[in-house]
Amino acid sequence: MKHVLAVLVEDKPGVLTRVAGLFSRRGFNIDNIAVGETVTPGISRMTITVEGTETLVEQVIKQLHKLVNVIKVSNLSEEPSVMRELMLLKVNAEVGSRSDIQQIVETFRGKVVDVSPDSMIIEVTGNEEKMEAIKLLLQHFGIKEIVRTGKISLLRGSRITREG
Amino acid sequence: MLMKKKMIKGSAMIISALQKEGVEIVFGYPGGAVLPLYDQLYDSTLRHLLVRHEQAAAHAADGYARVTGKPGVVFATSGPGATNLVTGIANAYMDSVPLVLITGQVPSGFIGTDAFQEADITGITLPVTKHNYLVKDARQLPGILSEAFYLASTGRRGPVLIDVPKDVFDQEAHFDYNVECEIPGYNPTYKGHAGQISRAVKAIRDAKRPVIFGGGGLIRSGASAALEELAERAKIPVILSLMGLGAYPGDRSLFLGMPGMHGSITANYALSEADLIIATGVRFDDRVTGKLESFASNARIIHIDIDPAEIGKNVKIDVPIVGDVKMVLESILKKLQFGDTAEWLKQIENWQKQNPMPGGLKSSGSAMKPQHVIREISRLCDENTIVATDVGQHQMWTAQHFMVRKPCSFLTSGGLGTMGYGFPASIGAKLAAPDQKVVCITGDGSFQMNIQELATAVNNHLDLTIAIINNGYLGMVRQWQDIFYDKRYAHTLMEGNPDFVKLAEAYGAKGMRACDAKEATAAIEQAMQEKGPVVIDFTVEPEENVYPMVAPNRPINDIIIGGDRS
Structure with missing residues (x-):
């Protein structure tokens, strides 16, 4: 686990x-x-x-x-907690495939943050499952580079993790 | 009008802090980067013991700390000076010995440039110190020094290193020293949890075959009196690990000896058959437990330790109690209830009768038995004698045959198993307890790992008896080759050993040789009367093995008995 x-x-x-x-x-x-x-x-x-x-x-x-x-x-x-990670992916994006990629990104509530003639950078946040799912779909277009922040997490509700 | 506080140099702060901490002696070796500190030391009343190799300074400070309970203090220079300390630091870390080590470092501006005699000693010692510091500014020194002493000597003890760049020694700042300090991430638990203590009391009350298994934690926390009371009121037998020897008098009938690989047969049987183990200040080392899956399979285990991470690390625990061993035992004693252990004690007595320690008698043949030498030294020492050992066969024979009666009087490298520890540790012990007799029991291999300290011992007129159990081999390694490697003695014969008697004399010490039992007794008697260091070279049976023995990763009741038990 x-x-x-x-x-x-x-x-x-x-x-x-x-x-x-x-x-x-x-x-x-x-x-x-x-x-x-x-x-x-x-x-x-x-x-x-x-x-x-x-x-x-x-x-x-x-x-x-x-x-x-x-x-x-x-x-x-x-304990119940919110867990997130941010991932940036640089994906091959010829003119013909851009709208397909755009659709996937929207489904995962990601963002296209950079576009060049043959590639896009996509930003996505979420839990590990979501990261793996979008990675799998984008693999089809060819992922050139991935960078991830690592997970961060907070307890749900008003309780906090404090030093005391 | 504002009082203008006096500015003093970083080096003066260190000396002043040491004095405020009650330090009496520093073990060390000077060099380039630490020169400003030595210059400051020159004018102070602090005593300094000049060793001949930095490793010996760390071991001597360790010996001093084990005898006094106070942190041992070490100075060394940057680079090789600091790296030479590493074995001594690792040794102290494994055995939870308080040390404060101050190393010089290249000047701040040179750090990271591979400057002459630069080594990243805080990086190197990260895994073997309780904590360490690189001082960037003299204004940090008062806080760091008081934290270092506090950390070294509280909670689970351990070595703390402070690395000081040369320019920081010379930098001036205000000095306001507060011995009390607070560290947000460091709050050792001393008092045991009341609920767990009640559970322990019940477990002791209900036990039919209880046994106390104690270790170095008993000695560090000064728990001997509480341990004695528990054992003797509830009639519970006592087993002590190598690190625990001396915490309970070795001559009492409830004492069963050391457990584990070279432990007594009775101790191993008792641990295996017990229904309750009261583990106090021990860490269930592999040399004690043997095969973990079969260790103490019949017993519930109460584990009392100051370090929460030790509880449940190797062995599953039924009643965990985090706290100072002495305080927890005292709390248990206040509510102590106990059952009748008479039958259990009778069983143990039978085991003891059937399984005496082998090799105890004088040898009949030409070669002298090493066990005999150790028994003879033990017989001729008074009960206040401090014995320091090196590592190997002689160490195990000492643990088996030397009668240790008092805490802080048996010094040995338990965790790291450092050959070369014993002799410098005995020097530290003698300085800690000048009125007590100090004996170093060593081997011909181990002694040569720090033999240069004969100069230190002679120069400081230290009354020490150094007993070399000389079998001409790296005996313990040879024993493993004998048993597990088909007697293929690869590089364990110590060809080219020096004449230890002449060597002692060359250093200005007294040297003696004993080849039979009669000579041995005479030499020990004479050595006890001599002033200054005396080296006795005992020529013993070369291929004697240490028994009993449990092969590694075997259940501890699966014992190779071996040896001459006549």
Whole structure:
């Protein structure tokens, strides 16, 4: 099973190395990771997706807690939460195929953000299923390049993941 | 009018912080990048022990820390100075020993340019320190220093490294030192959860075949008295891991010895047959558990540990209690209830009678038995003696045959298994406890890994007995070749060993040789009376193996008994 962890860290030099290094030396795999600011200055939030059993994820969380710069770790997969990822795809788009591509993009509520004589850049946000679905459809036209932000996630409702 | 605060140099801040933290001695080795700190040290009242290799500084500080419970402090220079510390840091990390290590670094402007003697020591030590710092500005120093001491000596202890660029030593800033500090992501739990403690009390009450299995956590938290009370009030036998030896007196009848690969047969049987294991300050290392699937399959397990990540890491736990071992045991004692263990103790007594430790008797043939030498040293030492070992056969024989009665008096590299640890650790121990006898039991292989420290010991007039259990082999590796590799002794014969007696004399130490039991006794007796370091080279049976033995990844009750049990 995939687990999405929200990790609040002190925004200090080397903190990403500490977290990434912990995963590699303990033999845990990071599926993806996204890092950014929070509402509190000096504190960053990492969203880490890790695949594994309950026992493994429990051990990942405990080991993360041992890092001095890690303030809080929550497993968002255990609770109702909103999960999103942003993906940009550069797709072959000859004049003849553009309207077909446009249609697919609209169905997935994506956006065409750049057009050149023979290609388009498409922006799409959503969960993993949606990403995989649009990728599959666009493969038909030839995907030249993909870039993804990694998943980010917030708890549903008014509850928040805070450092306290 | 505003008071103008005095500005002081970064190097002066470090010395001043060490004094405020109660540091008495620094173990170290100077060099280019750390020169400003040594210049500052020159005028201070702090004692400095000059070693002959930085690794020995880390091990000596480790030995000092294990005896005193206080963080051991180390200075070294950038690049090779810092990288030479790495083994000592990893060793302390694995055994949860508090160290604060301060390394010089190339000047800030040169970092990242592959400057002379530059090494990314914070990067290198990331996986083997509890935490580390690269100081960018002297204004950060007071905060970082107090955090480093706080982190090293609280929670699960461990080494903390501070890397200081040369220009930061010379940079001036205000110095306002506060020993108390707060770190948002660091809040160790000391007091056990009341609900879990009640569950533990019930489990102890209901157990018919309980056993206490204790480790290094007992020693670090000072839990010996609580452990003794629990064992003796509830009549529960005690098993101690290698790291736990000394936490419970080795001569008590409830003590069953060490478990695991070279543990006592009784300890392994007891763990396998117990219906309750009270695990205190242990981490279920593979050398203890053997094959995990069959470990303690009949038992419920209570696990008390300061580090939540250790609970459930290797073994499934029924009653997890995160907290300081001493505090948790004291809480359990307040509500202690217990059943009748008489039948269980009788069973254990039978195992003990049927399975004495092999190799305990004097050898009849020409070659002396190594176990005999260790028993003899043990017999001739008083109960306050501190023993430090290196790593290998002699280490296991010491764990089996040396009578350790008190906590903080058995120093050994348990987790990392570092050959070369013992001798420098014994130097640190002697400085920590000048009034106690200190003995280093080592092998001919291990001793040569830090033999240069004879100069340090001689120069500082340290009364140390260094006992080399000399079998002319890397004995433990040879034993594995004997058992698992068809006696193909690839590169384990230590051809070209020096004459250790002459070598000791060349350093200005006393050297002795003992080839039989009579000479051994005489040499040990004489060494105890001598001033300064004494090296005794005990020539022992070259191909003696350590038994009992459990092959790796076998159940711990599947024991190769072996050895001469006459």
